[in-house]
Amino acid sequence: MEPQSSLDAWLELIRRQDMPIFDQTVQRIIALSSDDRAPMSDLADVILHDSSMTARVLKLANSILYNPSTNGINTITRAVIVLGFNAVRNICLTLTLIDTLVQGAAKERLGRELGRAMHAAVQARSLAAARGDKSPEEVFIATLLYRIGELAFWCFGGEQADRVEQLASQQGLTQEQAQERVLGFRLSQLSRQLVQEWHLSQLLQDATQYPTRQDPRIQNVMLGHQIARCAEEHGWQSDAMSKLFTKAAKLAELSPEKTKALLLQKARAAIDVATDFGAAFAAPHIPQPYPETAVPEAARSADSSAPAATASLAEASNRDPEFQAKVLRELSAVLEGSACSFNVIMELVLEGIFRGVGVDRVVFALTTPDKSVIKAKYALGADDDALSERFAFKRPSRGQDVLFQTLDHKHPYLVESTTRPADAAISERLTELTKATAFMVAPIVVENRSIGLFYADRSLTNRPLDAASFDDFKHFVHQASMGLTRASVRRHQ
Numbered sequence: 001m002e003p004q005s006s007l008d009a010w011l012e013l014i015r016r017q018d019m020p021i022f023d024q025t026v027q028r029i030i031a032l033s034s035d036d037r038a039p040m041s042d043l044a045d046v047i048l049h050d051s052s053m054t055a056r057v058l059k060l061a062n063s064i065l066y067n068p069s070t071n072g073i074n075t076i077t078r079a080v081i082v083l084g085f086n087a088v089r090n091i092c093l094t095l096t097l098i099d100t101l102v103q104g105a106a107k108e109r110l111g112r113e114l115g116r117a118m119h120a121a122v123q124a125r126s127l128a129a130a131r132g133d134k135s136p137e138e139v140f141i142a143t144l145l146y147r148i149g150e151l152a153f154w155c156f157g158g159e160q161a162d163r164v165e166q167l168a169s170q171q172g173l174t175q176e177q178a179q180e181r182v183l184g185f186r187l188s189q190l191s192r193q194l195v196q197e198w199h200l201s202q203l204l205q206d207a208t209q210y211p212t213r214q215d216p217r218i219q220n221v222m223l224g225h226q227i228a229r230c231a232e233e234h235g236w237q238s239d240a241m242s243k244l245f246t247k248a249a250k251l252a253e254l255s256p257e258k259t260k261a262l263l264l265q266k267a268r269a270a271i272d273v274a275t276d277f278g279a280a281f282a283a284p285h286i287p288q289p290y291p292e293t294a295v296p297e298a299a300r301s302a303d304s305s306a307p308a309a310t311a312s313l314a315e316a317s318n319r320d321p322e323f324q325a326k327v328l329r330e331l332s333a334v335l336e337g338s339a340c341s342f343n344v345i346m347e348l349v350l351e352g353i354f355r356g357v358g359v360d361r362v363v364f365a366l367t368t369p370d371k372s373v374i375k376a377k378y379a380l381g382a383d384d385d386a387l388s389e390r391f392a393f394k395r396p397s398r399g400q401d402v403l404f405q406t407l408d409h410k411h412p413y414l415v416e417s418t419t420r421p422a423d424a425a426i427s428e429r430l431t432e433l434t435k436a437t438a439f440m441v442a443p444i445v446v447e448n449r450s451i452g453l454f455y456a457d458r459s460l461t462n463r464p465l466d467a468a469s470f471d472d473f474k475h476f477v478h479q480a481s482m483g484l485t486r487a488s489v490r491r492h493q
Contacts, residue, residue: 006184011193014152029092039333040085041344044076053092056278060091063276065122065269072384077347081327082355090141097145098279101155109165110154115274115285116228117144117151122270124224126262130252131216139217142204143224149190219251227263228286236264236289264289319469324356328479335483345483346378349476353456354380357472360460363391364444366452367407371395374403374453381460390433391455400425403441407450412442412477414470435459440470442477446484454480 028046047053054076061067061079066087073079080088101114121144128139154161160182168178179186192208206213207221227244234240249259267289274283331348334341346364353362361381365374376391395404402413402425415426417438439457443450454477458465 007189007193010153010183010190011197013156014194029089032089040080040330041077041334041341041348043085043088044080044344047076047088047092053095056095057088057091060095060276061088063272065273065276066091075343075347077344078351081330081348081351084137086135086137090137093141094144094277097151098277101151102278102281109161110151111282112232112285113147113150113154114279115282116225116232117147118274118277118279118282119231119267119270119286120144120146120224120228122224122273123227123263123266124220126266127223127248127252128217128220130254130262133217133220138201138203139220139224142201142207142217143221145195145200145204146207146221146225147187147191148194149187149192152194153187153190216251223248223251231267231287231289232285236267236287319358319472320356324352324472324476327352327356328476331479331483335479335486342484342487345480345487349454349480349483350378350380352476353454353473357456357469357476358458359440359456359469359473360458361387362454362456363387364452364454365391367450371404371407371450374407377452387433393427393430396427401430402426403430403453403455406441406443406453410443410445410450412440412470412474414438414440414465414467416465437462438465440465440473442474443481444477444484445481446488451484 029043032043032046047057057076057079058073061073061083066083067073073082076088083091098114101110121140124143125136125140128136133139157164163182164175164178167173167181168175171178173181176186176188188208195204195208203217203221206215207218210218211222223244227241227248230238230241230244245256245260245263248254248263249256252259252262254262267286270286271283271288274280274286327348331345331352334344334348350362350364353359359381361383362379363376364378365376367374372395374391374393376388379385379388379391381387393401393403395401402415405411405425406413415438434457437457437459439455439459441453441455444452444454454473456473
């Protein structure tokens with residue numbers, strides 16, 4: 001068989017396999033990722049139709065790789081908002097890829113190949129984040145799939161895979177030479193063809209077509225694989241690895257010491273990543289620089305790709321106009337769509353207030369039809385579960401109460417900490433719950449009826465609430481009222 005015919009035959013073989021690119025969920029996710037106008041809520045909707053995918057995405061969204069903070073992510077909508085469209089899309093692609101490989105003939109060689117790919121991807125992602133790349137997640141998935149032809153071959157190769165492995169080990173040939181002798185082509189050619197045929201990311205297409213191009217993002221992909229391969233073949237203490245440390249330091253614009261510590265730490269993190277993604281059989285093939293009990297302190301703390309892990313709560317909750325704009329654009333897309341979901345609107349508004357306005361805690365509470373009780377429905381913050389349980393208030397039999405005033409007058413309030421001691425409208429229970437700090441409250445008004453309210457404070461960091469933050473807060477609550485009104489009108493049409 002001629003080399004080109006052989007390559008065509010292999011492409012056809014893989015087309016017939018249940019490769020992840022042909023999975024219905026993944027096909028829809030890739031279609032969405034190519035549409036710049038697609039709202040994030042569409043991605044969440046696709047994932048929610050696959051219950052297994054939903055559970056596994058949420059598990060990964062709360063892993064140390066994607067969410068080093070203590071704020072749990074318990075819905076797909078929030079995962080997309082917090083982690084970003086690209087991160088959630090790439091989690092889905094990686095999960096389906098590994099599912100397919102695990103179902104194949106997961107031999108020793110496949111484990112080594114997938115272990116190397118996972119290790120390379122984690123290293124490339126960390127270096128991309130360190131140098132301020134616009135999307136480290138895109139670098140991660142491009143590095144992971146860079147050798148997709150090799151992964152497919154070792155999964156479905158059968159007798160030919162055995163022959164390549166035998167030839168390489170017994171006759172002293174390189175893997176590439178053995179591939180050419182048995183198959184008539186190199187597996188890198190198969191990777192290139194699959195990447196083009198499946199219309200994967202432009203970065204991945206460029207990396208497979210032009211691996212030597214002096215583009216920092218392509219260099220990231222290639223360097224990730226060089227580090228992973230060097231660790232396997234020469235070890236972490238070799239001269240070859242020292243040269244890669246220097247190369248990585250230059251690319252990431254870090255000191256040699258910080259770069260080395262980062263890469264060593266990421267070698268250990270790659271084992272956790274592989275396991276979290278369901279590829280535990282590949283984890284033993286990721287070379288480790290130290291025994292489990294002897295990881296240097298510098299390596300443990302070198303995770304510069306996850307600054308939120310070491311950021312103080314005050315730093316993490318500052319006002320973020322850029323994030324506000326992002327959520328408002330997404331909210332606008334949801335409101336203009338044909339399906340205007342109550343839950344999606346609430347998720348977006350809560351996240352916009354929590355991260356965009358920069359508060360420590362935010363609550364959405366509903367009132368009973370007779371407006372005698374206000375009870376939390378959703379909450380975000382370090383103590384969100386406890387806050388949801390405790391945020392429940394009955395209308396006082398006499399006197400004023402700021403929460404019920406908000407409902408009755410349809411009016412927002414900013415309650416300053418300096419005026420609270422003399423404010424009779426603030427109950428003792430509310431004072432206990434809010435820790436005597438400033439807070440903001442605003443009503444949700446649907447078809448001219450108050451159905452609930454939003455409450456927000458900075459009680460954990462004790463930072464002041466200024467007029468700009470209050471204006472931002474009111475704007476998000478107003479958007480929620482508009483969205484729910486629109487949804488209500490549509491239901492009655």
